[in-house]
Amino acid sequence: MxxxxxxxxxxxxxxxxxxxxxxxxxxxxxxxxxxxxxxxxxxxxxxxxxxxxxxxxxxxxxxxxxxxxxxxxxxxxxxxxxxxxxxxxxxxxxxxxxxxxxxxxxxxxxxxxxxxxxxxxxxxxxxxxxxxxxxxxxxxxxxxxxxxxxxxxxxxxxxxxxxxxxxxxxxxxxxxxxxxxxxxxxxxxxxxxxxxxxxxxxxxxxxxxxxxxxxxxxxxxxxxxxxxxxxxxxxQLDVTPAETDEAFSFPVQWVEKFSSSSDTSQGRRVFWGRVATGLVQPGQQVTILPGGQVAKVVQVLDHARQPTSVPARHSAGIVLDREVDISRGDWLLAPGAFAPSRNVSATVAWLDDEPLVAGRVYWALHGHRWVKAKVQRIVHKLDVNTLAEQDADHLEPNAIGHVELALQESLATLPHARSRALGALVLVDTATHKTSGAVLVR
The missing domain is CATH 3.40.50.300 (P-loop containing nucleotide triphosphate hydrolases)
Structure with missing residues (x-):
């Protein structure tokens, strides 16, 4: 896959x-x-x-x-x-x-x-x-x-x-x-x-x-x-609750340059995607990652292009009060709520046919953003039979382990135990483009 x-x-x-x-x-x-x-x-x-x-x-x-x-x-x-x-x-x-x-x-x-x-x-x-x-x-x-x-x-x-x-x-x-x-x-x-x-x-x-x-x-x-x-x-089971208690975060999936509904967008670009966490509504301030600019939300459109506020797990189109350099893969975040970092400690489910070794570089996908990720260290691997943590210098196919990654650019992540949306990445082989690992931030 x-x-x-x-x-x-x-x-x-x-x-x-x-x-x-x-x-x-x-x-x-x-x-x-x-x-x-x-x-x-x-x-x-x-x-x-x-x-x-x-x-x-x-x-x-x-x-x-x-x-x-x-x-x-x-x-x-x-x-x-x-x-x-x-x-x-x-x-x-x-x-x-x-x-x-x-x-x-x-x-x-x-x-x-x-x-x-x-x-x-x-x-x-x-x-x-x-x-x-x-x-x-x-x-x-x-x-x-x-x-x-x-x-x-x-x-x-x-x-x-x-x-x-x-x-x-x-x-x-x-x-x-x-x-x-x-x-x-x-x-x-x-x-x-x-x-x-x-x-x-x-x-x-x-x-x-x-x-x-x-x-x-x-x-x-x-x-x-x-x-x-x-x-x-x-x-009798419950559905997974949306992460509405977390601060607002929004991965930009598509930029609409000239909206057909100009009466609501005032001719400005509309940034479409699915709200990852929190809630977006008109009047709130947002910070753009990786640019760092700050803007104000002036309009929020739902999937039917109707003005409203939109909670986590639902699609939204966001119009800002000024033109900002934003493209697919960028994130809109609540100001001051996240501390973007280039270092990630994570649990990895290794899915590639080739073993994971320290020093290898992969593409990491977070939301819709691609960054290069280097495997700094393999801390240990998990023995699925005894559940013991073992010292390891590699992770074989289908192994589960703890690794440390160094990212080329900062990402705003949360521990996966706290947020499924912000705490997960995918590692992709740079040569074959095969999915290599599921990364869960610790």
Whole structure:
């Protein structure tokens, strides 16, 4: 996946906004969630089951994914020819469905290690992550069983990317001899792992995606579980709240030189983009990064070009009181609220096939701004099995580590734990233009 694709999700941002004024916890807003986990855990089949049992699939669609008289639910999301030929998920496929309780946007993320960057893309804008665990791949008879590395890695990545809700779905319990024992032991291993990793799981649900057990309709008492079905649990989750409590920040995406609505813009340029944090309204002062000039907002237009104030996560057109040299990639910021810096200490999820080593130079993308970034030092890497921090001189593909970056130009960042919008960057290889790493400011 190239940088253009991964930045459409704007690591830590969103590809779409809720209606203006949607509060945290508004279940009328669509919940964006992904399925992730190890390869062949049944992610595509689970999504197919959700679509079929919630009656979001037409009969002709079902007929098109039938093989030898049997319906292959995974084909409802595995749309690429390579995916159908190999029986694996390669790219993220999005599907939409609605229940009487709410709307959903599902991202089917691949489980193969080599496609981890695609999973990171989907997770960066998700409200929830459903991590599938295949009971048949584990020594489920053992109370001290080991989870698969990719289960751990995807859980850690979702947690690092601040996906608000992580739910575990223990799948294929219909294929083990004693589903109750298997679920109890796997749930114990998941609880031990999440405690050690500092992950707050919203639920651990036993399911059979193939049979449809406990996916949409609850199977009372199955596996000794008395909680809600997976869909019922998802219906209860909140959407990610907009970062309206932070100071105003706005990455300029497009400059309209001569507005067709000259009656509102007074012939001045309109700077379009999506408000990252805070609120923009007429009369407030802004500082331009990197220029440092100060101007006043005289007009704010919404996506329909109507004058209004616009909160975080919504598109806006901003007109300033004077002509200032501003172009795509520049930022409009609340004066004095940020301390731009050329040094960044960050957690990196390394996605490139080539290892990360100190001294390498990459392009770093923050909002719509590109700057050169040099890897000053690799502080440590994280062992996904033991969760221990290890000394390292490189990060291999799919590794997670702590690095220090030196930027060619200053950026206004916040810790990712505080702001998904301002605390995330993407590293891109200067030669191949491949997405190399997801950077989360510490």
């Amino acid at each position: 190239d940088a253009g694709n991964i930045t459409n999700a704007a690591i830590g941002g969103r590809t779409g906004g809720e209606p203006a004024g949607s509060p945290h916890g508004d279940h009328a807003a669509a919940l964006r969630f992904i399925t992730c986990g190890s390869v062949d855990d049944g992610k595509s089949t689970l999504i197919g089951r959700l679509l079929v049992d919630s009656r979001a699939v037409l009969q002709d669609q079902l007929a098109s994914v039938s093989r030898s008289g049997a319906t292959d639910l995974a084909l409802l999301t595995d749309g690429l020819s390579a995916e159908r030929e190999q029986g694996i998920t390669i790219d993220v496929a999005y599907r939409y469905f609605t229940t009487p309780a709410r709307k959903f946007i599902i991202g089917d993320a691949p489980g193969h290690e080599q496609y981890t960057r695609n999973m990171v893309t989907a997770a960066s804008s998700a409200d929830a992550a459903v991590v599938l665990v295949d009971a048949t791949k584990l020594k489920w008879q053992n109370p001290g069983l080991e989870l698969l590395p990719q289960t751990r890695r995807h859980t850690l990545l979702a947690n690092l990317l601040r996906v608000p809700a992580i739910v575990f779905a223990v799948n294929k319990l219909d294929a083990v001899e004693d589903a109750t024992v298997a679920f109890a032991n796997i749930r114990g291993a998941l609880e031990q792992f999440t405690r050690a990793a500092g992950v707050q799981a919203r639920g651990i649900v036993p399911v059979s995606a193939l049979e449809g057990w406990n996916v949409v309709d609850a199977r009372a008492g199955w596996c000794g579980y008395s909680g809600p079905s997976l869909l019922s649990l998802l219906e």
